[in-house]
Amino acid sequence: MKNFTLKTMITVTLLPIALLSTVHASTQHQYEIASKYPLSGVEGWDYIALDSKRGHLFISRSDHVQVMDTATGKMVGSIVDTAGVHGVAFAQDLNLGFTSNGKSDTVTVFELDSLKVVDTIKTTGHGPDAILYNPALKRIYTFNGHGQNVTVIDAMTRKVIATIAVAGRPEFAVNDSQGHIFFNIEDKNEMAMIDTQSSTIVKRWSLAPCEEPSGLAIDEAQHRLFAVCSNKKMMVVDAVSGKIVTTVAVGDGPDAVAFDPHSKLIFVSNGSGALTVVHQETPDRYTVKTNLPTQKGAKTLALNPDTHTVYLVGAQFSPAPAVTANAPHPRPSVIADTVNVMVVSPK
Template identity: 55%
Template sequence: MLSCAAALVLCLSGPAAAKPPASGPGYHLVKKLAIGGEGGWDYLTVDAAARRLYVTRSTRVQVFDADSGAPVGEIPNTAGVHGVALVPELGRGFTSNGRASTVTVFDLKSLKTLSEIKTTGENPDAILYDSSSRRVFTFNGRGHNATAIDAGAGTVGGTVPLDGKPEFAVADGKGKIFVNIEDKSVIEVIDSGKLSVEKRWPLAPCEEPSGMAFDEKNGRLFLGCSNKMMAVVDAGSGRIVTTVPIGEGVDANAFDPSAGLAFASCGDGTLTVAHEDSPDKVTVVQTVPTQKSARTMALDRKTHNVFLAAAQFGPPPSPTPDQPRPRPTMVPGSFVLLVFGK
């Protein structure tokens, strides 16, 4: 996951647009949870109804109470886990295990593993449930494809070839799935029933899109782009509606429909909050200081809180022929969860 876009503001004609909050929404740090433990992290997922927070941690998924922050349990043996998809009507959850190229199916109540499914491409990263087709989709980074899994049967139903490295995706609930192709800076639109790509939209000026969120009511996609912008895309036509500036190193986006707010979490230690004044006008209303490395997040639609994960890092090790650009080393025990609210 990773990235954001430039500036193109279109005037809205017709009914008066919603006004952004006069002094910003007032997001601030309300809680910092010292979690510690080994392993990096990737996506966070909130189950607003069940009040659980899922945090992927390299070889396991840690589960917390979304209100108190207390640990609830773990889903083990998820090598290289990236994301979690929840299917409450079936009482099941699904994890995308990047290193193992598998999906772990688990029980939502007990968190016990029910089965494991091999994906049809290497390094499954993003994962989602599409209610229209009743399928779980994994987006396989090295495989350049998506695996479709029958959520009820727990079996692979097909593969969708993609034109590059998929990063994140959202479903509209009506048979369409929108997926960022990071290395090509495009969106591909998948028909979730036919398991085929039906449209391909270039995203210039947005480069290397990573995070994505969806405003279902207005048909708008919010993309995090590596060139420090959030692009707003018409989900019907692929038109770039507008862009707003964000921080560096974005890796996740979210949209709060009741507040009309779009979020972008960036690794430079900022959370951009933008207000959707109208379907074609978006205004940055707050830039919230977080913590360096807090690049992924999850929005709790019940409380409107935003959860972010972060850690401290030391200097990178010396380069080697196999690792010419080594990454900084995570300081042991420094992993935290940050809770921001109004």
Template identity: 45%
Template sequence: MKKTILLFLIIAFISNSYSQTYKVSQKINVSGDEGWDYLAVDQVNQHLFVSHGSIVNVIDLKSNKTINTIPDTKGVHGIAIANDLNKAFISNGKDNSVTIVNLKTFKLIDKVAIEGQKPDAILYDQFSKKVLTYNAKSNDATVIDANTNKIIKTIPLGGKPEFSVTDTKGLIYVNIEDKNEIKTIDANKLEVTASWSIAPGDEPSGLAIDPETNRLFSVCSNNLMVIVNLSNGKIIKTLPIGEGCDGVVFDPEKKLIFSSNGEGTITVVKEENANTFSVLETVKTQKGARTIALNKTTHQLYLPTADFGIKPEPTKENPQPRASLIPNSFMVLVVENNAK
């Protein structure tokens, strides 16, 4: 009996320790009252690029201060960092363009108009030196030569693309939200080579990759993380995550996957090996913190959000009203491991 009680206490202690591991450690206040989407870490220069309505805020991660604002990025969604070329590529959803800036001076290099409509997620593939914008309205991907800033091709995707990752060896993977699929793109041929169903996952958005174990982590609107073998598209496991997820990142050193849930939580998943995964803990963040970026140098996580007012009652003209943003409340949450 005493051994049973002791074992129970040990298990309870371990469980409680896990539940207290990651916490919001800081809130970086950022000026402006517009909406947001993706954010990206420049690992080399330790800068954070934050999409923010019609601008991009650049935060110095050593001081947590805004050091620059990149203007004229109407309806900005994503930022792709190309350190080897000293460029950042920014997708502008409202004017169908890509803004290209110098990573160190933040000066404009070029602004490229694309034929694709409503560019959303954007990816830089260092292997092929290409940038792909994933166009939500035209259901395709625009390919840009990252060296010349010229458009090379448009790749039909047959559905609405969301986030994308590269294996850095010639293959690119992208979630197709309205088809519940992951598509594989050959970075050299610039064509789709495979389409995999990820059912029971529904409306996949965020995507992360572990190239060492050949695993993809796709987060879906029906509160599931779907773990996929990137060699053949086979589903390895599904795990529960929080409500309203729109982002996921993988920390290769800690072997942890972080799902950012708009309800105000992060689901932390542990990768024990290529076939063993489990939910480690649920971290409280803040409502609206649905996208996420990882600093691989410090292992800190960044999530943009704001404070919200009272949600209006539904009307005939507006059956699905949204709560308004409280002015001057936009921020980036910093989440880290307090036990590190």
């Protein structure tokens, strides 16, 4: 019988840990649609947003926002009179939510606890689309696509305090903790950076060969930005220099992207009906792990980084109408009773 040495004990003790690590590494990138919850109405949708503190998912639906309890899938409220609503931003420190209403050029303000509407703010540009809260300065920013500018609002007084000209159509935006806001400029194939103290654009970077950048996410620890583009690309951008680090192939019709700092996974929602899952191997190297089939129209997403759960909205559609001179790009209609929230979770 061999002596059971300390070295042998360490080896035997560590084997199960190594095995567990291998198993975890092989499964952490595997996702599945765990649940589906039906939504009423035949309206389209745009951005969805998660209030993880209350477990509420906000889904923008043309002229109202549906609010779903993520634990049960039940509707708990609705924010109404939000014509052409695109996005929702949360000011948790103020117990307030804000919607960007693209057709009325307004922001609806509501209480997060009660969902009661408390104010309406007029923007300084036409077609507010993306909307962002900056907690350091307690300011709301609306990115006005048709107005080609950004409206800056004091979230406490609910007054407009500045307008930033863009000379292009601004799209989705993200904060960092150093007083910067990054946003895509869709029609210029560019990204810009706002200095929040001066409310001015201080940098503009080309995203070529990206076309029509829309969704944007940030890995602040590694100074990386992830911009998704209509030509099936995700650009990884150095947030300091603006240089493109690498390009990752994604699905057709991407419109949103989210980064999970714990798992180092990037999720890209594609309107064609797939969720591209990308792993950050290093700050400069990325691997596509899967293209999970979802549903037609599931182009936007919300991520809960605590549970690593992704939420999407999809539906079934009727065939698109015939092309006419008045409608050169006709859209198919949503089939009644087919809109649903998909809950995508790790296996």
